[in-house]
Amino acid sequence: MSDAPTVSTTPDLHEDGSPERLAIDTIRTLSMDAVQAANSGHPGTPMALAPVGHTIWTKFLRYDPATPDWPNRDRFVLSVGHASMLLYSLIHLAGIEEIDKDGKKSGKLALSLDDLKGFRQLNSKTPGHPEYRHTTGVETTTGPLGAGCSNSVGMAIAERWLAARYNKPGFTLFDHDVYTVAGDGCMMEGVSAEAASLAGHLKLSNLCWVYDSNHISIEGDTALAFDEDVGKRFEAYGWNVIHVNDANDIAALTAAFDTFRATTDKPTFIVVHSIIGWGSPRAGSEKAHGEPLGEENIRLTKQAYGWPEDAKFLVPDGVAEAFKGAMTDRGVPLREAWQANFAKYHDEHPELAAELDDLFASKLPKGWEAALPTFDTDAKGIASRDSGGKVLNALVKQVPWLVGGAADLAPSTKTDIKGAPSFEADNYGGSNFHFGVREHAMGGVVNGMALSYLRAYGSTFFVFTDYMRAPVRLSAIMELGVVWVFTHDSIGVGEDGPTHQPIEHLAMLRATPGLDTIRPGDANEVAYAWKAAMEEGDQPTALVLSRQALPTIDREKYASAEGLMKGGYVLADSENPELILIATGSEVSLAIAAYEKLVEQGIAARVVSLPSWHRYEAQEAAYKESVLPKSVRARIAIEQGGEIGWDRYVGLDGATITMSTFGASAPLAKLQDKYGFTVENVLKVSRALLGKDA
Amino acid sequence: MSDAPTVSTTPDLHEDGSPERLAIDTIRTLSMDAVQAANSGHPGTPMALAPVGHTIWTKFLRYDPATPDWPNRDRFVLSVGHASMLLYSLIHLAGIEEIDKDGKKSGKLALSLDDLKGFRQLNSKTPGHPEYRHTTGVETTTGPLGAGCSNSVGMAIAERWLAARYNKPGFTLFDHDVYTVAGDGCMMEGVSAEAASLAGHLKLSNLCWVYDSNHISIEGDTALAFDEDVGKRFEAYGWNVIHVNDANDIAALTAAFDTFRATTDKPTFIVVHSIIGWGSPRAGSEKAHGEPLGEENIRLTKQAYGWPEDAKFLVPDGVAEAFKGAMTDRGVPLREAWQANFAKYHDEHPELAAELDDLFASKLPKGWEAALPTFDTDAKGIASRDSGGKVLNALVKQVPWLVGGAADLAPSTKTDIKGAPSFEADNYGGSNFHFGVREHAMGGVVNGMALSYLRAYGSTFFVFTDYMRAPVRLSAIMELGVVWVFTHDSIGVGEDGPTHQPIEHLAMLRATPGLDTIRPGDANEVAYAWKAAMEEGDQPTALVLSRQALPTIDREKYASAEGLMKGGYVLADSENPELILIATGSEVSLAIAAYEKLVEQGIAARVVSLPSWHRYEAQEAAYKESVLPKSVRARIAIEQGGEIGWDRYVGLDGATITMSTFGASAPLAKLQDKYGFTVENVLKVSRALLGKDA
Incomplete structure (x- = not known):
């Protein structure tokens, strides 16, 4: 010693x-x-x-x-x-x-x-x-x-x-x-x-x-x-x-x-x-x-x-x-000297002073939302981590104090700001932060940045929230407007296997009071998810994004992605629906594909996209009844994550297509087949639930 | 550099x-x-x-x-x-x-x-x-x-x-x-x-x-x-x-x-x-x-x-x-030399050799269960962390390779083995482990000990599972028979306040595949919880225990705590129950107290103690139907933790008395009053659910 x-x-x-x-x-x-x-x-x-x-x-x-x-x-x-x-x-x-x-x-x-x-x-x-x-x-x-x-x-x-x-x-x-x-x-x-x-x-x-x-x-x-x-x-x-x-x-x-x-x-x-x-x-x-x-x-x-x-x-x-x-x-x-000086600063550096006025007041610059991109319908689509990166890159141009980085995973989580320098000892003005393989510290550091006016984000693979549970919780306790960007959000991780495939993590985040957990279903939902996150100056948001490409949904044919702002919305519908498919993230497109087949088979189905339980629960009862009418009990939740929590929406009479075990190492398509995330299985479960050829 | x-x-x-x-x-x-x-x-x-x-x-x-x-x-x-x-x-x-x-x-x-x-x-x-x-x-x-x-x-x-x-x-x-x-x-x-x-x-x-x-x-x-x-x-x-x-x-x-x-x-x-x-x-x-x-x-x-x-x-x-x-x-x-030597060891040190035979075969010594204590009815009761300590102290006498410790909290988590030396550099035979304020490492170390034959346990405050999510998950992925002892399990922590009061943690553990999360309702359930944990050589168990005293339930009047082995059981009943109160841990006694009042008021109520969802879900459908009949939809879940997951048991027509926010710093009784964990509130919710003086 x-x-x-x-x-x-x-x-x-x-x-x-x-x-x-x-x-x-x-x-x-x-x-x-x-x-x-x-x-x-x-x-x-x-x-x-x-x-x-x-x-x-x-x-x-x-x-x-x-x-x-x-x-x-x-x-x-x-x-x-x-x-x-x-x-x-x-x-x-x-x-x-x-x-x-x-x-x-x-x-x-x-x-x-x-x-x-x-x-x-x-x-x-x-x-x-x-x-x-x-x-x-x-x-x-x-x-x-x-x-x-x-x-x-x-x-x-x-x-x-x-x-x-x-x-x-x-x-x-x-x-x-x-x-x-x-x-x-x-x-x-x-x-x-x-x-x-x-x-x-x-x-x-x-x-x-x-x-x-x-x-x-x-x-x-x-x-x-x-x-x-x-x-x-x-x-x-x-x-x-x-x-x-x-x-x-x-x-x-x-x-x-x-x-x-x-x-x-x-x-x-x-x-x-x-x-x-x-x-x-x-x-x-x-x-x-x-x-x-x-x-x-x-x-x-x-x-x-x-x-x-x-x-x-x-x-x-x-x-x-x-x-x-x-x-x-x-x-x-x-x-006093500072305040006098800051008053002068308003004269000499009005644009920067205006930024600081916004910063200190926890406001966003006027018109910042105009930066939010929209994405065209695209069957092949784009991973939500990629669309998330595009949205983020657009946003930082409007909100320069939106800064952050990743725990040594920026090339994978897509949170790098293109063309921007790194924040390093020789350039404290840089805006790409390299937190190193230190998820826990990243969480605490991002919270500290938010405590000092910055709109800060931190990013890693979703499974590694395990390393940063404590700061995620504290961001919610402190009501900080930080954005947690968690990518590689499910068995969609594929070959990296069970240690890298989140299962219980959605339940863990959703169970955290005051945290808005959003798992958007396509690129346009991603844009609204970032909008939702930015609007919340005093609440943390977790964006849960996919590794794999997600089709960009045809918003002419189906409902607008703006429904995300309410947490959940009817995306595709039938008259007097007898069955509701509820999905989030990568499973939304699966639900739509199954819905189309069900409709072909004469089944009046509805698809509800439910990216944020937190926002949805905050809606008025009438809205919620319009999305998930109490009378329709044949409901199926589809999510490549654990089951816990979904009973809230499917009740005692519904079904879930979710994960009840850890995943496995294999190409994603094989895993989706193994665990039932296929149109065929959704149809099978649907028909069984409706008592048709059960 | x-x-x-x-x-x-x-x-x-x-x-x-x-x-x-x-x-x-x-x-x-x-x-x-x-x-x-x-x-x-x-x-x-x-x-x-x-x-x-x-x-x-x-x-x-x-x-x-x-x-x-x-x-x-x-x-x-x-x-x-x-x-x-x-x-x-x-x-x-x-x-x-x-x-x-x-x-x-x-x-x-x-x-x-x-x-x-x-x-x-x-x-x-x-x-x-x-x-x-x-x-x-x-x-x-x-x-x-x-x-x-x-x-x-x-x-x-x-x-x-x-x-x-x-x-x-x-x-x-x-x-x-x-x-x-x-x-x-x-x-x-x-x-x-x-x-x-x-x-x-x-x-x-x-x-x-x-x-x-x-x-x-x-x-x-x-x-x-x-x-x-x-x-x-x-x-x-x-x-x-x-x-x-x-x-x-x-x-x-x-x-x-x-x-x-x-x-x-x-x-x-x-x-x-x-x-x-x-x-x-x-x-x-x-x-x-x-x-x-x-x-x-x-x-x-x-x-x-x-x-x-x-x-x-x-x-x-x-x-x-x-x-x-x-x-x-x-x-x-x-x-070969080792094996020959070990054969000789059986002759010269038969008792130790028998221990090793058990160890290597992941067996427990014959008759180990006899060590499990029973606890007398006691209205004042005993904290489940304390009864847990008593059970553990009894068990280690039968299973010497049941070893572990705490992340600098043994005096609070009650996991010290009385009279046993500490495991230290000058005494590697000690069995009280001092992991220091290092929850994450403790988790990984306990897993490593289990990988080398020991039945190992690690202990901390429940809220600090946040620091050790990763090893808890890995213990489940690896199917290790470790025991996680998590005490101070709810707002029952009282004055330490929201940073120390678990809310979302039960959902987090329950959502983890292959982990048996048990929150026992009294000292006798604690004994069975340890029994369940010990019997599971290839599955981790999390024991979730209270800081505050819990009444030791009258098991003559109500059902045996052995029901814990099935995860959930009918603890108190009425003929043709119209209402089911479902509770775990410290809320079981609250449910019983409310039940007695309800019965007085002519309401046919049932109390289900549901300490382990994991075990309960593994039961046959007929058993589950006998505990929670599908026909009885007036169900109330009572738990001083977050709500997520309880809909599985209360469905779309039931109610929950749970936490929807973080807690607060105050003496427990004040918190229970604030958040509705009182007999009065259970009665109120019950009557409302049944449409009586709603």
Whole structure:
């Protein structure tokens, strides 16, 4: 272990009675008290890291508490989300003013002392883990370990991209930094390794991770499972690594952050050795991690701090004022100068300024939809990944801040922007992002980019959503308007076989609240799918696209693809239908082919294209009844994915042609034959369901 | 970059005409030809790594091709699963004999030349990516990058555990090594980072990873996204790092593996610099990665190799014989000596030998079920994570090779074996495994342990299945009898809030083919759930357990928990029921409480406990009709999880009391009230559904 800590263990060493210490102990005691009042939570890390938080916020963070939505503010990310009371205490002491859901000031503090007292209670502004949009000052939702680390890389990337595009001589609109506090758990999670490798590659010198090395994890000493040399690992990633041997050493912390600020060619990693639950009888023990200290321990701890033993939620006079004062002294002039400068920018660079106005307001440029291409009827057709690439390439011309890339699969997922440079350390203005074979980090980075104004997309093979479930979920929790582009969406993958053929993945995405999963049936549905995705500024969309060509449906003969906007629509119909075929994606054309045969056979069939359950479920009952009348019970769902969920539309009396096993390695036509995705089988199932020659 | 390659680029440098080279070029040309014949696949990596494969297999691998199920064989894991033709070529040249699904020799070769010609075709033994159980000689299913790396750590752990328990003076039954071939993609994936950190911590000197550093990924040069110093990173993990500057330098490769064999205190990481598509016109280009080279390029490549240009699937005389000979010369005497020794072991250590006989045959010890506890009726009850811990602790006494642990959550998931030591570098006989905060690696490691005979379990909070979706899926694809213990299974998590409250996760697991997802309703269902899991030697089980206490149901008054074995059963009933409440897990007791009220109100209700859809769906139609009669359409599903999938059981006419949004941070009772998980709400929904005071 080169990381051997030399942490002071006796609180009184630090009881110097300075205003700084008073503020730090305020953070500590607020955290202890809130966890105790909730009878639930994590006191130990806020107690250990109070000096780190205090140092960053009062000495470095360029942030105006009265303008928490100032675009060029420094970002503070608490990747150790369980230490939420640290962040809540900081927000309270800073006097951050609340911005409501409409982006307006509410006139209230983001977090009052009463809010702290409501820690972890229903409808409080202080939930167990910090929630973006829920509490002003929280820059991202954290809790799942390592997620904040990956988000912070995305934020640093966004800053570099915005700076490259919008900074002009005399107008440094973007030069903010991103501070991240991470713990042993974050460091053990692979996502932080992926994100760190990418950040080192991209030389993100605006990024600083503080690694709280306290040698304690839930099961006990980290030596049980984790004794690598983390600092050396980060050197290998190309980071600047600094050690601070005592979390209470403010001078050392300050020097470390000064070094970060002075470093211009790589990200900074500060290993801070700390003692969890510092100053309490449980100091240095896993028992300080995830449960209240208990009244008696709190009393003893306050004694050790020289704090009034019986005071609860005490903020001594002058502490908040000094804390806020330090922040406003630095933040307000910077913010004011920025705003004045941005006003001038409107004169000198009106087009770019207009872009930024849209960006900051989460708007799209006027007339952006005109870019959406339409596709001619074509029996041979085009893979939806290909049509998706065409639509995307058209869109980025209208929305330059629609940026993203793939986890080393752009040539396959077709998300490359043709002719555009790559985003690299020597060209931060590039718009093709190379995330590497790092799906999990890509997810977190794309979320971080979205948290910093960009309309970001990330792309990989659909089966590899398995690697990025956590950030997909978090994008939905945070209501970010990101676009996940997942291609190779079924057994259509063919020869690559079962490890590469998604089965359960549609169910997994559809089951995720707030995520719009769209599996378009042809190129024109793809265009509307992208339209739907772009219109949703506060909801993520997953576009699920095919590897193989899909016929471009004759929209004169059948209904317009615009029906996609409602999630599901009648694509082909008969008078008084007795049978409804419901399909998505590559199976829509199969359903149409079967429908034509059924009609020939005198069966009154209907085809419903149902690309987005999410959108469809949001329609009014009357519309849904018009698409899937309750009286028609002979319904067949056709989808080259798992069955689960389809019963919602076929009920107890219908049938499904879906996958009930993993797939196999073979050319697609053989697989479709094997698993029943043929016109013949649809006809057979249809006739059986109708009781005809069953 | 300290990894700068000095790879030779001119094929003729190596055209020495040696038998070794002949064999290596045979592997290369078989790979090219198979990919070309399939018109699909990945030729470049097998061509680059043929010397590595040849060196390991002919010079190091202790493996008897006629006994591929010899327990102490060295393992070879191809983490770069897309390079499957490398492995298939090696299996063919080694003359590995096929073991069929029943564990018997089929009398055929594992892979004949015709099998190679059937690469990627339906029902062939040579699918696109290597599949465990499908092809003898394939030790694990690979394809999703990094998975093989994590599996190999599990295999190395299993070897150490088996050695610690079963080796006795004079009886070295276990001393095998694990070789893994990984690529740039594997190294970029976080799962390999997690697994490597764990392997370094555990000082697994029986583990050797070969890192194929070819500087090419799908999007182009790895410099686009990946320029960290991988070797230095592995040093930070505590590995022995060796560089081989030319993949064609057999002497250097041999020396590196010799060093590995001689290293006894840490795992070995060999960085091999190679050229993808070596010797072809596409050498060193991403174009050599994932598509056939094309006939003309193949011709030119064969020319460069000094190979007959038009020969397809050529194995020159003597090549297979020499290859197999090298392996049998080493492997057969070792295997024979081992078997003789194991026979003696039966005499000297009969009890341990009996354990091994069971282990190797995937059997459980006679009478193991007697260990299953029963729990008395208890209104206050016990959390299913706690009853699960009790059952597990009872089981391990009967099945000592039931081993596992948690991703740093054992105190919460209750999977610690009381009084048992930890599995650590200084005690490989320990049975409490500390995987660290590394869910993804844990999944892959547990799979690897299962691939080496252990009945392994891995445990974390249910929401963090998001981090380990990929290995859960692979456990199902490989039909491994692992047990995933997922606790904190719903909004029952309470104050930790939405990031920690699973919603879509039950749907995600249930949608996974071949995975038995069981959410038991009380302690006695938990005991049967573990019984079900243990009985399934070739199917993974996910146990989904509560954080909060669940009443232990009165099994005199209601039906026996044994009904769990059928997946679903009638727990409480009325004559001619008009309404069925269907519930799982923590909602079963809620359903019973509501049922009692409904009966009081004169409503003929039934309660169905449906802990395992997977098992229930496997029952005969008559049984299912007896539990959920088609005629009773007033059905309500109650589950503190997402709705998707429940329509299967409630149809178009029923109702669900489920979650349609993410949860919130608050004490559980408040959440249950908010989301309708109360007796009052069940009654209200019931009466509405029946048209009573709607």
